[in-house]
Amino acid sequence: MNRLPRGLGLSFFVVVAAAMILLGRGSWAEDPQTFAAGRAVYTKWCAPCHDPGVTHPGTNALTVKYKGVKSGVLLEWKDLSVNTVKVIVRHGISVMPQFRKTEISDQELDALAAYLARNTPSN
Amino acid sequence: MRVPPGVSQSDFSAALAEFETVVGKQWVFTSDEDLDLYRDAYSPFLNEPEERIASAAVAPSATEEVQRIVRIANRYRVPLYAISTGKNLGYGGSAPAYSGCVVLDLKRMNRIIEVNEANAFALLEPGVSYFDLYRYIQERKLKVWIDCPDPGWGSVVGNAIDRGGGYTAANYRNHFDSHCGMEVVLPSGELLRTGMGAIPKADTWQQYKSGCGPWIDGIFSQSNYGVVTKMGFWLMPQPEAYMRCTVSLPRYRDLGPMVETLNYLENSRITAGFPDIASPLIGYPPIAQIQLWNESGPPHMTDEHRKLLTAVDLGYSRELEAYGLKSQIPYWQLWLSFHGPMEVIEAQWQATQRHFAKIEGAKFSIVDRVSVPLDPAKIEQFHEPEFGIPSLRAFSIGARTPWNPTPSKGHMWFSPIIPRSGAAIIEANRVFSQAARDLGMPLFRSFTLPACFWERSFIFILATPVTEDPETNKRYREGFKKLIEIGGQHGWGEYRTAPVFQKSVMDVYSFNNHALQRFHETLKDAIDPNGVLSPGRYDIWPRHLRGKPS
Numbered sequence: 001m002n003r004l005p006r007g008l009g010l011s012f013f014v015v016v017a018a019a020m021i022l023l024g025r026g027s028w029a030e031d032p033q034t035f036a037a038g039r040a041v042y043t044k045w046c047a048p049c050h051d052p053g054v055t056h057p058g059t060n061a062l063t064v065k066y067k068g069v070k071s072g073v074l075l076e077w078k079d080l081s082v083n084t085v086k087v088i089v090r091h092g093i094s095v096m097p098q099f100r101k102t103e104i105s106d107q108e109l110d111a112l113a114a115y116l117a118r119n120t121p122s123n
Numbered sequence: 124m125r126v127p128p129g130v131s132q133s134d135f136s137a138a139l140a141e142f143e144t145v146v147g148k149q150w151v152f153t154s155d156e157d158l159d160l161y162r163d164a165y166s167p168f169l170n171e172p173e174e175r176i177a178s179a180a181v182a183p184s185a186t187e188e189v190q191r192i193v194r195i196a197n198r199y200r201v202p203l204y205a206i207s208t209g210k211n212l213g214y215g216g217s218a219p220a221y222s223g224c225v226v227l228d229l230k231r232m233n234r235i236i237e238v239n240e241a242n243a244f245a246l247l248e249p250g251v252s253y254f255d256l257y258r259y260i261q262e263r264k265l266k267v268w269i270d271c272p273d274p275g276w277g278s279v280v281g282n283a284i285d286r287g288g289g290y291t292a293a294n295y296r297n298h299f300d301s302h303c304g305m306e307v308v309l310p311s312g313e314l315l316r317t318g319m320g321a322i323p324k325a326d327t328w329q330q331y332k333s334g335c336g337p338w339i340d341g342i343f344s345q346s347n348y349g350v351v352t353k354m355g356f357w358l359m360p361q362p363e364a365y366m367r368c369t370v371s372l373p374r375y376r377d378l379g380p381m382v383e384t385l386n387y388l389e390n391s392r393i394t395a396g397f398p399d400i401a402s403p404l405i406g407y408p409p410i411a412q413i414q415l416w417n418e419s420g421p422p423h424m425t426d427e428h429r430k431l432l433t434a435v436d437l438g439y440s441r442e443l444e445a446y447g448l449k450s451q452i453p454y455w456q457l458w459l460s461f462h463g464p465m466e467v468i469e470a471q472w473q474a475t476q477r478h479f480a481k482i483e484g485a486k487f488s489i490v491d492r493v494s495v496p497l498d499p500a501k502i503e504q505f506h507e508p509e510f511g512i513p514s515l516r517a518f519s520i521g522a523r524t525p526w527n528p529t530p531s532k533g534h535m536w537f538s539p540i541i542p543r544s545g546a547a548i549i550e551a552n553r554v555f556s557q558a559a560r561d562l563g564m565p566l567f568r569s570f571t572l573p574a575c576f577w578e579r580s581f582i583f584i585l586a587t588p589v590t591e592d593p594e595t596n597k598r599y600r601e602g603f604k605k606l607i608e609i610g611g612q613h614g615w616g617e618y619r620t621a622p623v624f625q626k627s628v629m630d631v632y633s634f635n636n637h638a639l640q641r642f643h644e645t646l647k648d649a650i651d652p653n654g655v656l657s658p659g660r661y662d663i664w665p666r667h668l669r670g671k672p673s
């Protein structure tokens with residue numbers, strides 16, 4: 001394992017973490033490689049219903065459901081757990097159907113859940 | 124382990140083991156958890172014993188694998204049920220028509236074999252969705268349009284063989300009619316190509332539909348005589364421009380002349396875009412704009428207007444008509460669209476106005492006049508499928524919105540074909556609104572207008588909700604069957620339906636003591652003597668299952 005240069009150590013992480021919190025982002029949220037696979041699954045399967053704007057029925061439904069308590073845009077949620085994403089994708093909810101493994105494989109679902117939960121501190 | 128009815132556990136285990144040698148272990152699904160993914164998400168039998176469920180699922184990636192699976196199924200008499208993308212929501216989803224079938228999931232067969240710009244056609248496998256095909260065309264900057272239904276994640280092949288429809292020009296909207304050539308795995312496992320595809324070296328498979336001799340493509344739609352593994356489609360060359368216009372008419376009696384004029388103009392190809400009938404006075408939207416109403420709310424209505432609507436009979440009252448005339452709110456509004464070179468479509472619009480001007484008080488308006496392709500930033504202002512652009516916006520129907528705080532669990536479409544006349548619209552309203560009241564089904568407000576997907580006929584579509592409550596679902600199911608029966612008594616039949624209603628619907632097609640159904644069964648016995656392929660689909664049962672409850 002590579003070691004950090006002497007002198008960066010713990011204080012480096014504290015500063016980076018504090019900066020991320022101030023920017024309202026979870027850990028490593030902007031690392032393009034880490035979430036590329038999950039983002040691709042989101043773009044293909046989720047975006048048509050869940051991207052921002054009233055023309056996306058999933059976003060519209062969540063906006064009404066949460067009445068301003070939190071955003072209707074999934075990508076902005078900070079309390080979405082990996083497990084919740086997996087349960088909803090495999091069971092569906094309201095008019096959203098469940099997705100088969102020939103559509104979203106377990107591996108793709110892992111990547112999607114990690115991407116959607118990237119802003120949630122416990123993940 | 125779930126086991127198909129009539130199959131021994133040892134035979135089923137042996138069949139599954141052989142399926143695994145064909146597709147690999149990871150593409151044979153047998154756990155309850157995996158098989159729950161094949162349930163119909165909109166089933167009106169949700170969580171009830173009659174819900175149709177699979178015993179296993181197998182997902183091939185190539186035609187040769189489908190052939191081998193079908194041969195194994197014959198050897199062990201294991202019933203299969205083929206699905207394409209399984210997104211036929213409201214019409215059965217990915218669940219089998221006969222509980223215990225092994226779902227033959229073709230989603231992995233997702234190759235776009237060819238998109239030919241020079242002669243505007245495509246050849247596809249069944250796992251290709253409208254989104255997939257659209258992306259493929261856009262990435263290559265090909266100047267062809269697809270014709271898609273509202274939900275863009277469906278299979279192009281599957282929607283066509285289920286005889287679905289879309290929103291562009293008349294000769295592309297009927298998806299089965301716009302296909303050209305099929306490749307089919309027969310229940311024996313043998314491979315067949317139709318039309319010019321039957322000539323081994325023909326390069327006209329997607330250029331001439333019928334070949335020579337009997338044209339059999341129709342028997343592979345809404346049926347169980349084969350597994351379609353490739354299908355060709357004619358595409359629409361990208362038009363230069365698009366124009367959307369309205370014709371507004373002031374009086375209730377104008378409905379009949381409006382439909383007659385539309386029929387003449389459409390059958391003459393003076394207008395070919397999706398025609399959409401609305402009633403601003405009754406408060407009924409054009410079908411293509413329902414999603415806009417769900418997103419932004421219905422247009423404002425005064426209290427006086429709203430009150431008048433509570434006292435109409437079949438959408439009419441003298442007072443309502445007088446209010447419309449006074450307030451300049453049209454009784455009927457026909458939305459028409461035109462595709463082509465601007466000078467051509469402007470001439471078509473001129474001719475259209477000349478014909479409608481024969482109706483007293485007709486008013487005309489151009490709503491949109493745009494060059495194509497659309498500016499991507501403006502696409503969301505339109506109903507995307509009218510531009511051959513797939514989307515999922517239609518899922519605002521039934522979903523939670525500011526105007527629908529209580530979402531449904533799904534819906535089932537009641538969609539009988541009725542004649543293309545004003546009189547038929549009024550008669551269908553009379554018959555079905557009375558029936559819906561008697562049956563306690565929430566299908567009507569003041570008046571319903573039909574959809575104009577097909578030339579020559581209307582579809583009188585009514586969405587019936589699916590709820591979480593079994594008692595409510597039971598009432599709606601029984602009501603749905605009664606509506607089918609009542610429609611049949613008036614000569615109206617569904618164009619398509621979910622497996623749970625296929626028997627009721629096919630019973631209506633009863634001319635000469637059900638000669639059509641008996642012919643279907645004769646074909647079934649000849650083509651699929653072991654009855655392994657999609658038993659019960661559109662109420663076509665193999666001999667050993669006829670007359671038994673599904």
